[in-house]
Amino acid sequence: MGKKLFGRRDLILLAVFLLIGGAALLFQLARPAAAGGVAEVSVDGELVAALPLSEDGEMVIEGYGGGENTLVIRDGEADIVAATCPDGVCVRHRPVSREGESIICLPNRVVVTIRGGKEAAVDGVA
């Protein structure tokens, strides 16, 4: 039974995970910002708003259970700048602009997702 710290198998495993993770990350980052995209705002699984990234603006999202998140669209990026949730993970999250990227506030059940345009309007909302 494994007393050793690591061996050849462990190194192979490490390389495989780094490769998979790194490749997936590169793939994500290589994609350009979603031109003509929208920031879809959903609360508790329900789509409540879709803001075009091309227009600067601000919106206060009323989250699940009375919490609030302030979403700002600026320079084609969506960012949550203020929130009433205790952890503030969404506020510290970097701004998003690429298709599929999202900012999530778990306590308020708020999800802001970037969609690449009109073709991907409403999916996943049964």
Added chain:
Amino acid sequence: MASRKPARKAALYGLLTALAFIFAYVESLIPLNLGVPGVKLGLANLVVLAALYLLDLKGAFTVAVVRIVLTGLTFGGLFSMLYSLAGGLLSFAVMALLSRKSRLGTVGVSLCGGVAHNAGQLLVAMAVLETGTVWYYLPVLILSGTAAGVAVGLLGGIAVERLRRAFAHFSG
């Protein structure tokens, strides 16, 4: 090993749980912000890893669950505890299997545990938020889980060796 005397067993369980508690506290002091939620060092996982090698399966499971409940109530909340439980249980299952059935060292076992932990949390996030978009975080969480897993595996492996020697020494 380490299950012949009930008192010794209780002491070892207590020691490991206390250690996990301290690790969780230390980690709550280190702000680690990479712009993506869920990226953590997972120092407390070190204890679970050690428990898997030092205790029987039941004992290790007890330590793993007790640690999550205790640290969840102290440093997080019921909500974050749900996430920790999902990640912790999946991670435990993977590490328990690999530590006993594979020929991987502690680094490999811990690495898989770290990635499994993050995957478990993503699954809960997916269920709670009713959305698939959280999968966007997967690449970053694979990489961070791998890195954290390696660190924990190295430290944990060394800790296991020392603890084992210490306990052999005490029991004579």
